[in-house]
Amino acid sequence: MEGKNNAAEGASGGGMIMAWLNKHHTIYSRATRHPFILSTRDGTVDLSSFKRWLEQDYIFVREFVPFVASVLLKAWRESEDGSDMEVILSGLASLNDEISWFKKEALKWGVLLSGTSPQKANQDYCRFLESLMSSEISYTVAITAFWAIEAVYQESFSLCLKHGSRTPAELMETCQRWGSDSFGQYCHSLQMIANKRLEKAPDYILGKAEEAFLSVLEHEIEFWNMSNGEW
C-alpha cells in the first residue's frame, strides 16, 4: 500500500528533511540563530539594521512571488496529490497580504521603498531563486527549496516570541508574521509535501534537493549579514 506513513512521519518530523536537519545542524543554526535574530530577541537590535532588513526583504518578497508561482505550476504538472496545490496557493495568497504589510510597516518606520535597490546578497539570492524557476528544475527540488526558505524565517522569528525573550514591542508584528503557530503549521505542511516527494525520488534528485537546501541556508545567512551591515 502506498502512502501508509505520511501523517505519522510528518507528525514526528521524520523523513529525509529530519535527516538533513541533523546532518547539517551547524549551518542550519547559523541561518536560524543569526546575531540579527538573537539581538532582536534580546532587544538590543540596531534599528538601522532592522530598517535595512525591511527595505531589502520587501524587494526579496516581490521576487519570491514568481518563484512560488513557478512551484505552483510544477505542482500542477507533476504532483498527483491535489492538496499540494492548495498549500502552495495559500502561500501565494498570503504573499499578497505580506506586500501590503511591508508598505504599511515601511511607512511606520519612515523607510522609503520606491527608490531602493537590492544589495549584493539580495541580488545573489534572487538570482538563485530565478535559477530554480527553470522548467528543468524538478518539483521535488523546488518544493524542498521553498520549504527551506519559509522554515528559516519561521524558526528564526519564533525564537523572538519565546518565553523570556525581550523583543521590542514595535518589532513584535514582524516576529509574529513568521514566528506564529499558524505560519508554523503552514511550514509543517510544506515539509510533509517535500518529504513525500523526497521519499520517492531517485538518488540524483535527492542530491540536487540537498544541494538546494544548503544553498538556501547560505543565502539566508548572507541576507542576515547584509541586514546587519556586514557586507
Ligand SMILES: Cc1ncc(CO)c(N)n1
Ligand atoms: C530572505 C527571506 N527569506 C525567507 C522569507 C520568508 O518568506 C523572506 N521573507 N525573506
